Amino acid sequence: MINIFEVAETNKMIEEENLDVRTITMGISLMDCVSSDLSVLKKNIYEKIYESAKDIVKVGDEIGHDFGIPIVNKRISVTPIATVGSAACKTSSDYVELARTLDEAAKKVNVNFIGGYSALVSKAMTPPEELLIKSIPEALSVTDRVCSSVNLGSTRCGINMDAVRLMGEIIKKTAEATRDNDSLGCAKLVVFCNAPDDNPFMAGAFHGFTEGDKVINVGVSGPGVVKRALENIHGESFEVLCETIKKTAFKVTRVGQLVAKEASERLNVPFGIVDLSLAPTPAIGDSVADILCEMGLEYAGAPGTTAALALLNDNVKKGGVMASSSVGGLSGAFIPVSEDQGMINAVNAGALSLEKLEAMTCVCSVGLDMIAIPGDTPDTTISGIIADEMAIGMINQKTTAVRIIPVIGKGVGETVEFGGLLGYAPIMPVNKFSCEEFIKREGRIPAPVHSFKN
Amino acid sequence: MKRAIITVVGKDTVGIIAKVCTYLADEKINILDISQTIVSGFFNMMMIVDITDITEGFGKLQDDLSRLGEGIGVNIKCQKEEIFEMMNRI
Numbered sequence: 443m444i445n446i447f448e449v450a451e452t453n454k455m456i457e458e459e460n461l462d463v464r465t466i467t468m469g470i471s472l473m474d475c476v477s478s479d480l481s482v483l484k485k486n487i488y489e490k491i492y493e494s495a496k497d498i499v500k501v502g503d504e505i506g507h508d509f510g511i512p513i514v515n516k517r518i519s520v521t522p523i524a525t526v527g528s529a530a531c532k533t534s535s536d537y538v539e540l541a542r543t544l545d546e547a548a549k550k551v552n553v554n555f556i557g558g559y560s561a562l563v564s565k566a567m568t569p570p571e572e573l574l575i576k577s578i579p580e581a582l583s584v585t586d587r588v589c590s591s592v593n594l595g596s597t598r599c600g601i602n603m604d605a606v607r608l609m610g611e612i613i614k615k616t617a618e619a620t621r622d623n624d625s626l627g628c629a630k631l632v633v634f635c636n637a638p639d640d641n642p643f644m645a646g647a648f649h650g651f652t653e654g655d656k657v658i659n660v661g662v663s664g665p666g667v668v669k670r671a672l673e674n675i676h677g678e679s680f681e682v683l684c685e686t687i688k689k690t691a692f693k694v695t696r697v698g699q700l701v702a703k704e705a706s707e708r709l710n711v712p713f714g715i716v717d718l719s720l721a722p723t724p725a726i727g728d729s730v731a732d733i734l735c736e737m738g739l740e741y742a743g744a745p746g747t748t749a750a751l752a753l754l755n756d757n758v759k760k761g762g763v764m765a766s767s768s769v770g771g772l773s774g775a776f777i778p779v780s781e782d783q784g785m786i787n788a789v790n791a792g793a794l795s796l797e798k799l800e801a802m803t804c805v806c807s808v809g810l811d812m813i814a815i816p817g818d819t820p821d822t823t824i825s826g827i828i829a830d831e832m833a834i835g836m837i838n839q840k841t842t843a844v845r846i847i848p849v850i851g852k853g854v855g856e857t858v859e860f861g862g863l864l865g866y867a868p869i870m871p872v873n874k875f876s877c878e879e880f881i882k883r884e885g886r887i888p889a890p891v892h893s894f895k896n
Numbered sequence: 897m898k899r900a901i902i903t904v905v906g907k908d909t910v911g912i913i914a915k916v917c918t919y920l921a922d923e924k925i926n927i928l929d930i931s932q933t934i935v936s937g938f939f940n941m942m943m944i945v946d947i948t949d950i951t952e953g954f955g956k957l958q959d960d961l962s963r964l965g966e967g968i969g970v971n972i973k974c975q976k977e978e979i980f981e982m983m984n985r986i
Contacts, residue, residue, distance in 0.1 A: 443928075443929055443944060444901065444944065444977065444980045444981065444984060445931065445942075446931045446932075446933065446940065446941075446942040448980055448983075448984040449901055449903055449942050449980055450903075450940065450942075451984075452979060452980055452983050452984070453903060453973070504955075507955065507958065508954060508975070508976045509975050509976055509978065509979040510973055510975035510979070511979060693983045693984075696982040696983050697979060697982065697983060699982065700978055700979060700982045
């Protein structure tokens with residue numbers, strides 16, 4: 443039977459080291475809502491979301507209470523709206539109507555975010571997909587809880603550079619449209635290469651076409667737990683370091699598996715995956731950068747950071763994969779800047795640059811995340827940053843993403859405050875040299891040679 | 897059998913175990929295992945209890961125990977056992 447020390451260890455992780463379940467995300471297919479009549483489509487979407495998810499918050503809170511573990515967020519992801527609305531939406535304004543419907547449904551069932559205002563355009567855009575992308579600035583400025591994502595490339599298809607160019611403009615327009623809130627709209631907008639169908643984390647969650655009617659995906663967290671475990675093995679060998687991370691990741695993921703199984707049973711919705719990510723928050727002691735420092739770096743960004751992050755990411759996966767019956771989503775270590783106090787400290791100390799972050803994204807689980815840049819950064823430069831990140835994902839057969847915030851009216855040296863889980867961020871300098879002519883070329887970057895696996 | 901873990905942490909004082917056990921007896925909850933240590937003057941206790949036959953819901957049990965703890969000046973938590981099993985057993 444369980445002994446007092448095991449109980450004490452688990453409760454210490456929860457009470458002192460910020461162990462929590464970051465999100466229970468219900469994926470809902472909207473394919474059966476499709477209609478060529480916009481008002482019918484809106485009604486169908488609202489009703490399907492309400493009927494499917496009306497109990498998610500109550501059940502999530504009950505599970506948290508039963509086991510004594512905080513379940514921070516309850517969320518919804520839906521089928522990419524570009525496709526759902528393709529028969530009914532003739533203009534970008536029609537798509538904005540759908541965004542409002544999603545927002546209303548999210549508020550009705552009281553989830554804090556709903557993801558899936560999305561288009562998957564890794565090879566080319568259909569006219570409705572282009573309409574949705576062009577509607578993103580308005581959609582994110584007139585809604586509170588809607589999150590948007592666009593998949594711009596994949597290892598199998600290459601990179602859609604027309605969409606990359608367009609997204610540079612859209613990110614800037616979204617920043618302009620939400621300038622009164624420090625360009626907050628861009629915090630709810632992410633572009634991907636190799637986007638997973640089952641990601642429970644925002645802003646990039648959508649219910650992919652490979653999924654069933656409904657699914658429960660759970661994202662765990664726990665950077666604080668890993669850091670505390672590493673404090674006890676100061677100066678030990680890499681072997682000990684890796685073993686400690688694996689054991690800790692195993693325990694953290696087991697909590698996610700338990701919560702996912704319970705949520706699935708209580709909501710009568712199939713269990714999908716556990717996303718075993720280390721997702722930091724601005725809370726002290728809940729930082730991925732602090733783990734890197736605990737490994738022996740003065741600051742995140744110092745030489746050795748990429749190696750330390752690679753080690754962390756790989757061992758989180760190795761430890762976590764046995765703890766769950768099905769692992770998916772993004773799974774690994776997130777390295778957002780604004781949501782991680784250690785990252786903010788590193789930027790303020792001059793230890794961490796955008797270029798070093800880009801290198802880190804080669805080995806982390808996602809990409810350039812929650813990075814504030816000057817509001818006067820040209821659209822083409824943003825597209826260039828995106829293209830670089832997409833190329834890393836395409837060539838390395840991994841998910842990469844960009845969630846970058848050009849803060850209108852602010853420049854390097856200033857700080858932007860997003861509040862809550864999104865935190866605050868120092869505005870980082872961007873390379874001033876132009877990539878305009880490169881970005882203005884039309885078409886796509888073809889799939890890499892290692893995509894031909896048939 | 898459904899089991900829960902009750903943990904009591906706080907400053908040591910007379911009658912902590914007695915009060916918790918009396919409450920559990922009144923509620924007809926059987927204690928399966930009990931262990932206790934004192935760490936630098938702080939009382940640490942863990943009980944494994946059988947909650948198969950509780951009638952008024954697990955939430956009420958949690959709330960009652962929490963309130964009982966407040967009365968004694970200690971922190972009492974009650975959690976379903978699975979979270980500890982999952983984390984510590986393969």
